[in-house]
Amino acid sequence: MARSITNKQKTINTAFAWGIGLIIFFPILWTILTSFKSEADAIAFPPKFLFFDWTLENYAVVQERSDYMRFLWNSIIIAGGSTLLGILIAVPAAWSMAFVPSRRTKDILMWMLSTKMLPAVGVLYPMYLIFIKMGLLDTRIGLVIVLMLINLPIIIWMLYTYFKEIPAEILEAARMDGASLGKEIIYVLTPMAIPGIASTILLNVILAWNEAFWTLNLTAAKAAPLTAFIASYSSPEGLFYAKLSAASTMAIAPILIMGWFSQKQLVRGLTFGAVK
Amino acid sequence: MGRITLDKVEKRFGDVQVIPPLDLTIEEGEFVVFVGPSGCGKSTLLRLIAGLEDVSGGQIRIDGNDATMIPPAKRGLAMVFQSYALYPHMSVRKNIAFPLKMAGMDKAEQDRRIDNAAKILNLTDYIDRKPGQLSGGQRQRVAIGRAIVREPAAFLFDEPLSNLDAALRVGMRLEITELHSRLKTTMIYVTHDQVEAMTMADKIVVLRAGHIEQVGSPLELYRRPRNLFVAGFIGSPKMNLIAGAEAAKHNATTIGIRPEHMGVSKTEGMWKGRVGVSEHLGSDTFFYVHDTGLTDGITVRVPGEFDLKSGDTVYLTPDMTHLHKFDDKGLRIE
Numbered sequence: 231m232a233r234s235i236t237n238k239q240k241t242i243n244t245a246f247a248w249g250i251g252l253i254i255f256f257p258i259l260w261t262i263l264t265s266f267k268s269e270a271d272a273i274a275f276p277p278k279f280l281f282f283d284w285t286l287e288n289y290a291v292v293q294e295r296s297d298y299m300r301f302l303w304n305s306i307i308i309a310g311g312s313t314l315l316g317i318l319i320a321v322p323a324a325w326s327m328a329f330v331p332s333r334r335t336k337d338i339l340m341w342m343l344s345t346k347m348l349p350a351v352g353v354l355y356p357m358y359l360i361f362i363k364m365g366l367l368d369t370r371i372g373l374v375i376v377l378m379l380i381n382l383p384i385i386i387w388m389l390y391t392y393f394k395e396i397p398a399e400i401l402e403a404a405r406m407d408g409a410s411l412g413k414e415i416i417y418v419l420t421p422m423a424i425p426g427i428a429s430t431i432l433l434n435v436i437l438a439w440n441e442a443f444w445t446l447n448l449t450a451a452k453a454a455p456l457t458a459f460i461a462s463y464s465s466p467e468g469l470f471y472a473k474l475s476a477a478s479t480m481a482i483a484p485i486l487i488m489g490w491f492s493q494k495q496l497v498r499g500l501t502f503g504a505v506k
Numbered sequence: 507m508g509r510i511t512l513d514k515v516e517k518r519f520g521d522v523q524v525i526p527p528l529d530l531t532i533e534e535g536e537f538v539v540f541v542g543p544s545g546c547g548k549s550t551l552l553r554l555i556a557g558l559e560d561v562s563g564g565q566i567r568i569d570g571n572d573a574t575m576i577p578p579a580k581r582g583l584a585m586v587f588q589s590y591a592l593y594p595h596m597s598v599r600k601n602i603a604f605p606l607k608m609a610g611m612d613k614a615e616q617d618r619r620i621d622n623a624a625k626i627l628n629l630t631d632y633i634d635r636k637p638g639q640l641s642g643g644q645r646q647r648v649a650i651g652r653a654i655v656r657e658p659a660a661f662l663f664d665e666p667l668s669n670l671d672a673a674l675r676v677g678m679r680l681e682i683t684e685l686h687s688r689l690k691t692t693m694i695y696v697t698h699d700q701v702e703a704m705t706m707a708d709k710i711v712v713l714r715a716g717h718i719e720q721v722g723s724p725l726e727l728y729r730r731p732r733n734l735f736v737a738g739f740i741g742s743p744k745m746n747l748i749a750g751a752e753a754a755k756h757n758a759t760t761i762g763i764r765p766e767h768m769g770v771s772k773t774e775g776m777w778k779g780r781v782g783v784s785e786h787l788g789s790d791t792f793f794y795v796h797d798t799g800l801t802d803g804i805t806v807r808v809p810g811e812f813d814l815k816s817g818d819t820v821y822l823t824p825d826m827t828h829l830h831k832f833d834d835k836g837l838r839i840e
Contacts (some may be wrong), residue, residue, distance in 0.1 A: 397589060403592075406556060407656075408656075410579065429784065
């Protein structure tokens with residue numbers, strides 16, 4: 231017998247889901263709201279939720295004081311560049327692990343993941359020295375490489391999982407049909423894995439966009455992305471919550487909008503294979 | 507085009523030898539069926555010929571040329587998979603065009619061949635659909651279409667009908683046989699279904715544990731099985747195998763008699779027994795006879811209807827001209 235759900239239960243479930251969603255989203259919502267308040271309203275107690283004097287002043291001040299576009303451009307290049315470079319390296323890597331596994335493949339996957347368990351600060355000093363030696367300090371290319379490397383295990387893992395879902399017989403068919411390895415990957419594997427690759431790209435752009443440890447420690451002025459832009463509003467000026475919120479909103483807006491428009495693709499990608 | 511020779515070909519996975527050194531020649535234009543129980547190495551053997559697996563030793567020659575180290579794409583063979591293995595993101599037309607595109611064939615020739623294949627396989631109406639919108643039989647036709655447009659040296663079929671329902675399977679079986687008589691290209695067909703093997707093959711290769719048990723035409727295998735394994739495997743229902751005193755009378759360790767080679771009587775005969783289950787197919791009736799003192803459950807096939815109920819006494823008389831004798835090693839005695 232199919233399980234029946236009454237309308238009442240449906241309403242409760244929906245309300246519950248909205249409640250959870252709101253709790254998760256609340257910090258972002260609060261930041262956005264605060265960015266439209268005056269500094270006095272921002273620290274008022276009890277907090278003002280919707281009824282305050284809405285103002286765009288904070289945005290004007292923030293834009294005036296620092297060059298938002300330059301930080302945004304750096305973020306786009308660093309997040310986009312590291313993701314693209316990562317995908318280019320990860321597709322062949324995941325292909326080989328998914329379709330021609332060796333006895334050590336599982337170990338290699340685990341080992342790659344284990345690098346994520348290392349506290350980043352533990353390698354900060356050697357990395358910093360290497361960056362100085364190679365002249366990569368405060369350069370976009372340096373950050374593209376570092377972020378690509380720290381996210382590569384995740385990219386490979388995700389792609390590996392998606393590729394495993396693709397029947398090997400289809401790739402063998404391509405081989406029988408005369409496709410070289412390159413053509414097999416370009417014409418058959420990649421189109422079939424598009425949903426998986428798309429969600430991997432999205433997730434990785436978000437991760438790279440939000441990455442604050444390396445972007446703050448390895449940049450100064452030239453290559454600083456939006457994380458540095460927010461950070462610059464936190465301490466030296468005292469606690470200006472409204473301006474800090476305005477800066478944060480500006481920093482997360484692009485990624486928030488991108489996530490909003492691609493949520494279908496993201497969900498489809500993350501549940502790929504779970505539901506046939 | 508299409509003569510394939512296996513010369514001491516063997517395959518090991520690690521320490522496990524799945525195919526011991528094996529020799530086989532497949533003549534040009536032949537329809538060869540590899541048959542055997544699951545795990546007998548028939549699919550592995552096909553994949554070795556295709557080049558999807560590397561041989562561990564020996565040589566594979568296609569039309570006289572050593573193909574052992576040639577990648578699958580360059581062997582000029584086409585394969586039809588059990589799962590169809592269509593490209594889900596491409597239309598039927600693009601699926602069929604794929605091998606031609608890979609070969610860099612010009613567009614006009616591609617279209618000519620695709621239209622021709624679509625006509626032969628009744629795919630013209632579905633040519634712009636995606637594989638997901640097709641039924642199992644139609645998908646299998648697309649897979650065959652993708653194979654025939656290449657005009658390969660040989661076709662390799664890996665259990666292509668086992669995902670289809672019974673009625674469709676019989677229809678596709680006929681279509682593949684007709685395709686072979688039309689194209690006259692070498693075909694190698696893997697199946698575990700001995701009925702498919704019997705109905706389609708020019709030559710059957712019976713395999714067990716990587717060994718070739720017998721090679722021959724369907725009727726040769728039916729009439730003169732070389733050993734007990736082939737005797738039991740070919741023919742449906744299975745041959746009755748009887749050991750012991752009854753076999754000793756014929757100077758054999760085991761004797762075999764097919765269900766259709768026995769006379770049935772209610773009153774007299776050589777072996778007396780009791781009817782157990784009977785299956786009425788209309789065209790034939792199968793009786794499973796117990797308590798004969800020979801072997802548990804002898805199967806008899808009688809054409810048409812025969813009035814015997816469960817528990818009735820029955821007399822069986824084997825047709826001596828169709829008696830098979832085997833020695834203590836299980837080999838046929840002439």
